Amino acid sequence: MSTTKGSTINLSSLASSQDLQQSIQQHLRYTLAHAPKQATLRDWWLSTSLAIRDRIMDSLVATQDAHNENNVRRLYYLSMEYLMGRMLRNNVHNLGLEAAVCEATQALGLNWDELCEQEVDMGLGNGGLGRLAACFLDSLATLDLPAVGYGIYYEFGLFKQDFENGKQVEHPDTWTTFGTPWEVVRPEYTQTVQFYGHVEAGYDDCGNYRPRWVDTKSVLGVPFDIPIAGYATKTVNFLRLWSSRSTEDFDLDEFNRGDYVEAVREKAIGETISKVLYPNDKTENGKELRLVQQYFFVACSLADILRRFERNNSDWHDLPKLAAIQLNDTHPAIAVVELMRILVDEKHMGWDDAWSIVTRVFAYTNHTLLPEALEKWSVALFAKVLPRHLQIIFEINRRFLDEVEAKWPGRDDIKVVLSLIEEGGDKMVRMAHLAVVGSHTVNGVAELHSRLLKSDLFPEFDALYPGKLTNKTNGITPRRWLYSCNPELSKLIDSVGIESDWPKNLERLRALEAKAEEASFQQQFMAVKRANKAVLAEVIKQECGVEVSPDALFDVQIKRLHEYKRQHLTLLHILTLYHRLLNDPQADIVPRVFIFGAKAAPGYALAKTIIHAINSVANVINNDARIDGKLKVVFLPNYRVSLASKIIPAADLSEQISTAGKEASGTGNMKLSLNGALTIGTLDGANVEIKEEVGDDNIFIFGLTVEEVQRLDREGYNPYHYYDNDAELKNVLDWLCSGYFCPEDPHAFEPIRHSLLAGGDHFKVMADYRAYVDCQRQVDAVYRNPSRWAQMAILNTARMAKFSSDRTIQEYADEIWSLPACPIQE
Known part of the structure; x- marks a missing residue:
């Protein structure tokens, strides 16, 4: 039995280096029809991926066979996003084949790292929501x-981001142009979906009322499977x-008459559904x-x-015993209604029986405290699309409001708050x-998020x-976010005698605490950094054409661009340092490189203005x-998983500075801390729990607490108070909006000024500025104290076990899903 890093898989049954080499060459010849001399690096990547996929498929078949044979209880995870990133390296690591693959590719004259760079990120997600879902699949x-x-x-995917004159420009993310080696199409499980039409009253043969949804339009849903090892x-x-696929082929008569556009209209409409992640919903x-x-x-x-359930079961009351369905945010919330429709309309079940089944099957994860981020759809739109x-x-809703009446008789005010239908000018369905x-x-x-939820x-x-x-604090997979993305740190961890199964048992890293004060280990740790x-x-x-020094402090802020995440607060700090240096060239500050990565939603004008402002300030x-390279500012375009995999291991400082009470959790904070970055942050989201785990002395906390933010809102918050009473703050904000950094459009950054002053500064940037700068x-x-910094960084890596997605998923399995494990035998 050959093993790697806690592996219990018989590697000889998966592949030796020689077997892999032969498999890669066979795929190159027989799948891709290439001789080695003509093959491009992408051809070799594809052949290698297919060779690894072959070794996954046996286990996939065995796993599904065991699950079906034993009629097991399954978890079904419904999510609009899965930010998977690249798959090859992750699959190789999970299979325990990295040594064999490196040896095989080297024997073929290939560079393993260059090979992995050929893979395009799977464009199935946007930010934290999608990356969380990917981590959860790995842990499951x-x-x-x-x-x-x-x-x-x-x-x-969402879009490919570029910058033109510092402004975000969106291009199509054409990640599927040449397909992916990881997919398996399953046409035999194609489903038909109906939309539109209207509802007619009807009765069955026994005289029972059976409404009929008629005159609908249909599309096909063709499934593609991605194996998760x-x-x-x-x-x-x-x-x-x-x-999505149209049920209509193109109209041959129209085509023959020369109306080529009209000939494919219905087909194009049907296939638009799965075209783009998050189409702009401003229209x-x-x-x-x-x-x-x-x-x-x-x-x-x-x-x-339900097809899978009916294969082995006939009593619908058994569905909650065999299926747990998790709604990841509100995007799949319509599933509650769809299952009711199926049970009542198609299976002819009584309402109470059907509702009992539905409410024992579904669980829901909330990801936001921002009321404006909770999805609502107009009743008129529902009536049109899903009557x-x-x-x-x-x-x-009628039956639910009866419950509310029983609890609070006569309290119409509470009914207004709780109703599934929001009354007003346009009635809305609250998802x-x-x-x-x-x-x-x-x-x-996160614990704070769940408390505020209640x-x-x-x-x-x-x-x-x-x-x-309830609460289930988020987590990240240590396989992707340490073992795979930071191989040199992984090797250092292995070298000090920590048990080799630490990627599956992150608590093992606690042993690093004993090394935190050792000068030699500190030097090794920081050499890796x-x-x-x-x-x-x-x-x-x-990417940016900017030269930066690895000896500078790398100050990193990578996340979706949103006002509550406060990238513009970091921008004000950058301007503060810049102003100080210009007025005192001998000012003694640690050289810094500020590194941003973020996409702004195409319709979010202020977020795009903040990007423009950061890039304009960076250019200057x-x-x-005059500042002798003491400050550098870079905004890396097209932030994605593969780019994060390079940024996170290199970060010294992790910016987690959202307004207290606005960030549900954050998982970037966990990834950065696990890789030895120190956090500067507010007591928001999972920062609270990270502080508890790493210790007060190993994190930089500043700013208003949730209670202080709420008190300011109650008493009447006035951002001008901070602006008028802090000369440095007033100066840098006025400077930013003066036209100095964007002379071709002097008023370009006025929207930022307006949001922070006349607009009310909803996210308390002005109130937290001074505490942030002081921190x-x-x-x-x-x-400036390398030993102290190294000690803090080591302790951050050592104390992140709580934030493994394995812990999170085990809690879901035990406390929400009642989901037993089903190990697959050799």
């Missing part, structure tokens, strides 16, 4: 838990992605497509789940309310359903010889 397989992920096979286990689950057509998209993937997924579902929603009412458990994603966002639901609202910084410096030079600072002085002071 690693823990031998029977699970299927469901999503959409987007032809184009667990780490050091034989379990291989899968992610099933639905691609009515965009809103309609979003709702159609959500229902499409939910309807396909539920039909597939039967709207009827069911009204009936669910989060639907998810709460239709689920047996609702969870937040006290601020859903207090009435918490009073009505005591115990339904510096080498990673040198790699990132080269990426920065290639990076070309100012950054502490960062500067500690960085």
Whole structure:
């Protein structure tokens, strides 16, 4: 039995180096029809990926056979996003084949790292929500838990970001142009989905009322499976992605008459559904497509789940025993209504029986405390797209409000708050309310977030359903976010005698605490960090044309661009340092490289203005010889998983500075801390728990607390108070908006000024500025003490076990899903 890093897999049964080499060459010749001399690097990557896929497939077949044979209880994870990144290196690591693959590719004259760079990130997600889902799939397989992920096979991802004159420009993310070696198409499981039409009254042969949804339009959902290999286990689950296909072929008569566009119109409309992740919903057509998209993937997924159930079962009351369905955010909330429709309309079940089944099957994860981020769809839009579902929603709401009346007789004010239908000018369906009412458990994603969920966002639901609202603090997979992305740190960890199964048992890293004060280990640890910084410096030079020193402090802020995440607060700090240096060239500050990575939603004008401002300030600072390179600012374009894999191991400082009470969790904070970056942050989201784990002395905390933010809001917050009473703050904000950094458009950054002053500064940037700048002085002071900084960094890596997604998923399995493991035997 040959083993690697905790692996219990018989590697000889998977592949020796020689077997892999032969398999790669066979795929090159017989699958790709290439001789080695003509093969490009991409051809070799594809052949290598197919060779690895071959070794996954045996385990995939064995896993699904065991699950089907034993009629196991499964978890079905419904998510609009899966930010998978690149798959080859991750699959090789999870299979324990890295040594064999490196040897095989080297024998073929290939560079393993260059080979992995050929892979295009799978464009199935946007940010934290999608990356969390990907981490969860990894942990589900690693823990031998029977699970299927469901999503959409987007032809184009969110968008590919570029900068023109410092402004974000969006291009199509054409990640599917040449396909992916990891997919397996499953045409035999194609589903038909209906939309539009109207509902007619009808009765069955026994005189029972049976409404009929008629005159609908149909599309097909074709499933593509992506195998998900667990780490050091034989379990291989899968992610099933639905691609829309028209039920109509092109009109040959129209085509022959020369009307080529009209000939394919219906076909094109049908296939638009899975075209793009998050179509812009600023227009009515965009809103309609979003709702159609959500229902499409939910309807396909539920039909597939029920098909699998009916294969071995006939009593619908057994469905909750065999299926647990997790709604990842509100996007799949329509599943509650769809399952009711199927049970009542198609299976002819009584309402109460059907509702009992539904509410024992579903659970819902809430990911936001921002009321404006909770999805709502107009009743008029529902009536157009899903008329039967709207009827069911009204009936669910009628019965639910009877519950509310029983709890609070005569309290119409509470009914207004809790109703699934928001009254007003345009009646809206509240999808989060639907998810709460239709689920047996609702969870937040950090202890603070879950507390605020109960006290601020859903207090009435918490009073009505005591115990339904719970917490499951998010986590990240250490396989991807340390073992794979930071191989040199992984080797250092192995070298000090820590048990080799640490990627599956992160608690093992606690042993590093004993090394934290050892000078020799500190030097080794920071040497790894510096080498990673040198790699990132080269990426920065290639991507941005800016030369940076690996000896500078790498200050990193990588996340979606949003006001509450406060990238513009970091910008004000950059300007503060720049101003100080210009007015005192001898000012003693630690040289810094500020590194940003973020995409702004195409319709989010202020977020795009903030990007423009950062890039404009960067252009001035990076070309100012007066500051002697002490400050550099770079905004790496097209932030994605593969880029994060280079940034995170190189980060010294992790910016987690959201307004307290606004960030649900954050998982970037966990990845950065695990890789030895120190956090500067507010007491928000998972920062609170990271502080508890790493210790108060190993994190930089500043700013208003949740309670202080709430008190300011109650008493009347005035951002001008801070502006007028802090000369440095006033100066840098005025400077930013003066036209100095964008002379071709002097008023370009006025929207930032307006949002921070006249607009009310909803996210308290002005209130937290001084505390943030002062805290950054502490960062500067500690960085001057290399031994102290190294000790803090080591302790961050050592104490992150709580934030493994394995812990998170095991809690879900035990406390929400009641999901037993099903290990696959050799």
